[in-house]
Amino acid sequence: MSDVRNVAVVGAGSWGTALALHLARKGLGVGLWGRDADHVRAMQAEGRNARYLPDVPFPATLEATSDLEGLVSRADHVLLAVPSGGFRAVLHRIAPHLGSGGLIWATKGLDLDSTRWLHELVLEDLGPDRPWGVASGPSFAGELARGLPTALTLASPDTDFAEEAMAWLAGGTLRVYTSDDVVGVQLGGAFKNVLAIAAGVSDGLGFGANARAALITRGLAELMRLGAATGARTETLMGLSGLGDLVLTCTDNQSRNRRLGLALGQGQSLEEAVAAIGQAVEGVSTARIAVAKASALGVDMPICSQVARVLFEQLPPTVAVEELLSRDPKPEF
Ligand SMILES: NC(=O)C1=CN([C@@H]2O[C@H](COP(=O)(O)OP(=O)(O)OC[C@H]3O[C@@H](n4cnc5c(N)ncnc54)[C@H](OP(=O)(O)O)[C@@H]3O)[C@@H](O)[C@H]2O)C=CC1
Numbered sequence: 001m002s003d004v005r006n007v008a009v010v011g012a013g014s015w016g017t018a019l020a021l022h023l024a025r026k027g028l029g030v031g032l033w034g035r036d037a038d039h040v041r042a043m044q045a046e047g048r049n050a051r052y053l054p055d056v057p058f059p060a061t062l063e064a065t066s067d068l069e070g071l072v073s074r075a076d077h078v079l080l081a082v083p084s085g086g087f088r089a090v091l092h093r094i095a096p097h098l099g100s101g102g103l104i105w106a107t108k109g110l111d112l113d114s115t116r117w118l119h120e121l122v123l124e125d126l127g128p129d130r131p132w133g134v135a136s137g138p139s140f141a142g143e144l145a146r147g148l149p150t151a152l153t154l155a156s157p158d159t160d161f162a163e164e165a166m167a168w169l170a171g172g173t174l175r176v177y178t179s180d181d182v183v184g185v186q187l188g189g190a191f192k193n194v195l196a197i198a199a200g201v202s203d204g205l206g207f208g209a210n211a212r213a214a215l216i217t218r219g220l221a222e223l224m225r226l227g228a229a230t231g232a233r234t235e236t237l238m239g240l241s242g243l244g245d246l247v248l249t250c251t252d253n254q255s256r257n258r259r260l261g262l263a264l265g266q267g268q269s270l271e272e273a274v275a276a277i278g279q280a281v282e283g284v285s286t287a288r289i290a291v292a293k294a295s296a297l298g299v300d301m302p303i304c305s306q307v308a309r310v311l312f313e314q315l316p317p318t319v320a321v322e323e324l325l326s327r328d329p330k331p332e333f
Pocket residue numbers: 011012013014015016034035036039051052081082083084085086087090106107108109139140141142278279280282
């Protein structure tokens with residue numbers, strides 16, 4: 001039984017709100033920070049997050065706030081759920097105000113400017129003594145928010161902290177597994193978004209189930225090669241935060257990354273598609289990072305590279321697929 005009573009959830013989008021709802025339903029006191037004061041006032045007045053999860057009312061134990069510094073200074077632990085593009089700035093902002101507890105983030109992505117893993121930013125800002133961990137896995141916000149069964153992996157270099165965090169995060173319909181493979185868990189969560197765009201493009205072009213399954217498995221091969229070059233463990237990439245999340249987001253239209261790909265495959269521009277989705281589509285910036293990592297590490301990532309060319313070089317999706325199919329023959333592994 002955990003003695004954690006108060007958790008600060010930073011980021012009042014879909015995922016932060018879903019996690020906050022889950023924790024509040026477990027009986028924890030949860031403060032949910034949103035950056036937009038008008039949005040926070042609306043959540044306080046309506047007792048729900050009409051912008052991101054309109055159908056799920058807040059329990060009495062969940063309070064929205066725009067006082068970030070006050071919230072994190074009072075919390076036993078902090079759960080960060082902002083998009084990767086805002087991670088660094090929010091981390092800088094909260095670092096001087098954290099209480100004595102740990103930091104967990106549920107962001108999927110890397111730092112675009114530096115292409116560094118988020119745990120490297122955390123170590124730089126919070127130093128070696130602050131316990132931290134990253135939570136990732138196949139988890140659509142709407143499903144967790146509605147109390148549907150979900151499983152995540154929580155990775156931390158500190159095994160005791162991972163077990164403690166698991167105790168207050170898990171329960172009800174959320175099962176949490178621990179891991180110490182912090183690179184593997186971040187790698188799967190981030191780069192599957194690029195592959196979900198690829199699967200969406202394929203389906204948007206009207207290609208069939210064969211093509212989708214090929215993209216998922218050859219995409220997994222790209223994750224494995226990147227993992228081998230960065231120290232991730234194969235079993236992590238075959239687990240919830242790798243294959244689990246890859247299959248989820250490549251096959252279900254709740255995925256915003258897959259929906260972006262569908263729209264591109266059906267002829268929409270990147271700008272039109274991102275605007276229509278209106279929420280974080282992390283695979284766009286992660287596609288740039290994939291190209292940078294593949295080149296810096298000498299890793300072959302043809303699907304991720306073609307996604308980046310479709311996104312940023314106006315390569316027509318049909319040509320991207322033709323080029324993938326006409327690559328030189330080679331052994332599967
Ligand atoms: N949604 C999901 O099912 C899941 C999402 N994730 C991950 O969680 C992270 C957050 O995504 P999600 O909640 O879905 O995104 P949403 O688009 O639903 O919400 C984004 C939230 O972050 C805020 N925000 C946007 N940019 C910044 C910034 N620069 N600084 C501070 N806050 C910012 C937005 O504020 P505003 O409303 O004012 O724009 C909004 O509250 C992503 O990394 C995503 O991959 C992980 C698992 C599941």
